[in-house]
Amino acid sequence: MSRKDEYWKIFITETxxxxxxxxxxxxxxxxxxxxxKLVDEVFRxxxxxxxxxxxxxLEDIGELFHVLENIFSQIRTNxxxxxxxxxxxVFYSTDYIxxxxxxxxxxxSYEVDSELIENLxxxxxxxxxxxSYFSQKSKQSTDVVNITDQVNISIKDLDDLLxxxxxxxxxxxxxxxxxxxxxxxxxxxxxxxxxxxxxxIRDKVxxxxxxxxxxxxxxxxxxxxxxASAENKEVEVEITxxxxxxxxxxxxxxxxxxxxxxxxxxxxxxENPEKRKEKKxxxxxNILINASSEKGVVEISIKDDGGGIDYQKVTDKAYELKLINxxxxxxxxxxxxxxxxxxxxxxxxxxxxxxxxxxVGLDVVKTDLEKLGGYVDVDSKLGSYTxxxxxxxxxxxxxxxxxxxxxxxxxxxxxxSISSVLKVPSADLYQIGDSIYIDYLQKSVPLxxxxxxxxxxxxxxxxxxxxxxxxxIIIISYGGFMTGLIVDELLRQQELVVKPIKKPLDNLExxxxxxxxATGDICFILDVANITKTYNLEVTA
Amino acid sequence: MKQKKTKILVVDDxxxxxxxxxxxxxxxxxDIIGEAGTAAEALExxxxxxxxxxxxxxxxxDNNGTDLLQKLKEDHPNIQxxxxxxxxxxxxxxxxxxLGAADYITKPFEEEEVLKTIKSVLN
Numbered sequence: 001m002s003r004k005d006e007y008w009k010i011f012i013t014e015t016x017x018x019x020x021x022x023x024x025x026x027x028x029x030x031x032x033x034x035x036x037k038l039v040d041e042v043f044r045x046x047x048x049x050x051x052x053x054x055x056x057x058l059e060d061i062g063e064l065f066h067v068l069e070n071i072f073s074q075i076r077t078n079x080x081x082x083x084x085x086x087x088x089x090v091f092y093s094t095d096y097i098x099x100x101x102x103x104x105x106x107x108x109s110y111e112v113d114s115e116l117i118e119n120l121x122x123x124x125x126x127x128x129x130x131x132s133y134f135s136q137k138s139k140q141s142t143d144v145v146n147i148t149d150q151v152n153i154s155i156k157d158l159d160d161l162l163x164x165x166x167x168x169x170x171x172x173x174x175x176x177x178x179x180x181x182x183x184x185x186x187x188x189x190x191x192x193x194x195x196x197x198x199x200x201i202r203d204k205v206x207x208x209x210x211x212x213x214x215x216x217x218x219x220x221x222x223x224x225x226x227x228a229s230a231e232n233k234e235v236e237v238e239i240t241x242x243x244x245x246x247x248x249x250x251x252x253x254x255x256x257x258x259x260x261x262x263x264x265x266x267x268x269x270x271e272n273p274e275k276r277k278e279k280k281x282x283x284x285x286n287i288l289i290n291a292s293s294e295k296g297v298v299e300i301s302i303k304d305d306g307g308g309i310d311y312q313k314v315t316d317k318a319y320e321l322k323l324i325n326x327x328x329x330x331x332x333x334x335x336x337x338x339x340x341x342x343x344x345x346x347x348x349x350x351x352x353x354x355x356x357x358x359x360v361g362l363d364v365v366k367t368d369l370e371k372l373g374g375y376v377d378v379d380s381k382l383g384s385y386t387x388x389x390x391x392x393x394x395x396x397x398x399x400x401x402x403x404x405x406x407x408x409x410x411x412x413x414x415x416x417s418i419s420s421v422l423k424v425p426s427a428d429l430y431q432i433g434d435s436i437y438i439d440y441l442q443k444s445v446p447l448x449x450x451x452x453x454x455x456x457x458x459x460x461x462x463x464x465x466x467x468x469x470x471x472x473i474i475i476i477s478y479g480g481f482m483t484g485l486i487v488d489e490l491l492r493q494q495e496l497v498v499k500p501i502k503k504p505l506d507n508l509e510x511x512x513x514x515x516x517x518a519t520g521d522i523c524f525i526l527d528v529a530n531i532t533k534t535y536n537l538e539v540t541a
Numbered sequence: 542m543k544q545k546k547t548k549i550l551v552v553d554d555x556x557x558x559x560x561x562x563x564x565x566x567x568x569x570x571x572d573i574i575g576e577a578g579t580a581a582e583a584l585e586x587x588x589x590x591x592x593x594x595x596x597x598x599x600x601x602x603d604n605n606g607t608d609l610l611q612k613l614k615e616d617h618p619n620i621q622x623x624x625x626x627x628x629x630x631x632x633x634x635x636x637x638x639x640l641g642a643a644d645y646i647t648k649p650f651e652e653e654e655v656l657k658t659i660k661s662v663l664n
Contacts, residue, residue: 010560011557044600044601051558051627054648055557062649226572
């Protein structure tokens with residue numbers, strides 16, 4: 001939203017609020033003409049509306065408020081009585097303003113009756129008796145009430161609504177399933193209509209929860225400015241994609257993370273002007289912040305042209321802290337090394353921050369995103385830049401998932417985390433050490449046999465465990481790691497209403513949520529982040 | 542070294558007006574350390590945040606006229622106070638100056654005028 005639009009919105013909301021309050025107070029004041037508080041309040045509100053309409057460039061309506069303010073300035077100093085004549089003039093004026101405000105809110109053109117202002121001026125100046133203008137006008141006046149087009153809904157109500165829609169979708173799916181078995185035309189027609197309407201309700205409820213990421217982004221320049229000023233740095237910030245839509249609760253959940261990364265970028269990423277000069281960089285550091293969305297996923301990127309991350313130092317530190325072994329240390333890719341900065345032990349170490357320029361609190365950023373089913377990725381070049389990319393679903397509740405079976409239970413994985421689904425002969429698998437692999441996109445991708453992993457708590461599978469000829473493998477991708485999951489039976493792709501797992505089951509580490517399928521069966525949503533992490537730690541440790 | 546930024550508190554009962562003033566001063570490189578919409582908030586924020594300058598609206602829900610200005614000046618004689626008031630309050634303005642207001646700005650204002658006034662008060 002441009003600043004002008006933002007001002008306009010605030011102006012309209014505030015003026016409407018103040019005007020409604022004024023009208024209420026006037027009615028009260030007519031009943032209690034000795035109540036000084038009421039008249040002071042009316043005066044204050046008129047005074048504000050005058051100043052604000054004039055500041056907005058609405059001079060003529062500002063003039064109308066101005067003369068009303070004058071009248072109340074006289075009344076509060078007892079130079080004028082709020083008698084029937086004055087009340088008639090004032091109430092006629094508020095009706096008139098109500099009409100004007102309606103037009104202003106709709107951004108329609110309007111004109112202020114100069115005769116009205118003239119006659120109000122007469123009243124303010126004391127010459128009122130009798131004022132035929134207002135007695136004439138009041139007779140013609142019809143009461144107009146502009147009920148606003150907008151209603152306020154609390155996020156709590158929207159949460160409740162979304163929960164109920166979730167239940168509705170689950171019941172709908174089950175009903176569809178039953179209807180398809182009954183094969184009774186009228187039931188079939190009815191359920192398919194119910195199905196469409198349910199989808200529409202769900203989409204609508206999800207839509208009204210969406211807000212612009214601008215709600216957060218517009219606050220960043222000030223934050224950046226403050227830190228830059230405290231750190232004696234000069235920083236230019238460029239923000240794009242502010243109109244990207246995102247669920248209000250998702251945005252709220254990532255707010256601290258974004259602020260954290262931005263803070264790090266200024267405090268630890270961007271060098272001070274002297275150092276930048278030495279490095280032949282522009283005196284001012286740059287931070288680019290962008291949001292975009294595609295297929296239900298919002299991506300937010302925060303890139304600074306500062307010192308970058310020294311991934312060698314990060315690796316050394318991780319080794320020193322015994323987070324990786326020597327073999328891993330000597331063989332680690334740049335990408336995997338950068339990933340290390342998200343490890344709690346590293347990201348809370350001040351030393352690493354000083355040395356590598358980054359780190360503090362990034363484990364929290366990562367955990368927060370994972371809770372949403374998103375992830376954070378980092379790219380950096382020592383001496384030139386660091387870029388954090390945060391990826392998250394537009395909305396939390398409904399996810400497109402792939403549903404499959406392992407042994408006799410149902411499981412699902414959000415499509416967002418799936419790179420590919422393969423059917424491969426077991427002969428294509430090969431074993432290195434304790435792990436089995438498959439080649440995918442010219443890479444060795446480690447495989448997890450979910451039947452073993454989920455039921456016997458081991459990821460170590462040998463080829464001999466797999467007695468089927470053709471294997472269904474889901475390739476999941478998380479934080480730069482690809483992992484293949486061997487499943488027993490692929491079922492279908494489906495929109496699922498994912499419910500959080502409640503206590504006391506909330507510590508099940510491989511499960512990110514739960515839902516009920518059309519068949520009435522329970523289905524667990526796998527936590528791709530945790531599975532990837534557990535597996536990769538077991539492999540690398 | 543960059544110059545230290547002047548810490549400013551914006552007092553106005555209109556959120557719209559505060560937003561305009563705040564953005565204007567932020568853009569000009571001042572440090573807006575707080576906002577207040579009532580006299581009580583203004584006193585509390587001033588004690589807590591120790592601004593160097595206050596832009597002060599005189600008509601607030603719990604203040605009418607110069608009482609707040611007087612109290613602020615008594616408690617914090619070194620804080621510069623710029624009165625921001627709508628037209629039609631000329632009488633109050635001269636009283637405000639007597640009570641120690643550094644200068645005043647009349648609403649509606651031009652951005653340049655505000656910045657010029659604040660700059661000259663700070664010099």
